[in-house]
Amino acid sequence: MEPHTNAPLVTPLVPVPLQRPQLQSQPAAGHITSTAERGSFCLAVCSCGWTGPARRSRDLARKDASRHTTG
Template identity: 60%
Template structure:
């Protein structure tokens, strides 16, 4: 009988960053989430922080 790996796979952590798009800045995450384009970088950073906080340890 072949050996089976029964280890539970843990989901990758959410890593949100900001990306420049011309005059706009947007938050993006490794999970595929994208925040709205913002003119203020500080708002895009806040979007990223809020997304990461909503998914702690995920």
């Protein structure tokens, strides 16, 4: 934390309009994929809960993940 001695203590109080009340609990922020290892296999996992098939190589799991995100 650096002390800001010359920083103006003016915070703009702009009212934020509630554009869309998100009542749905779907992850609309996109799919964040990663790979997980299970034993000697590797599979792609996504933040939406999707998991790809178990692959022998991590490269194939990454391809599954990219195919999932691109549709």
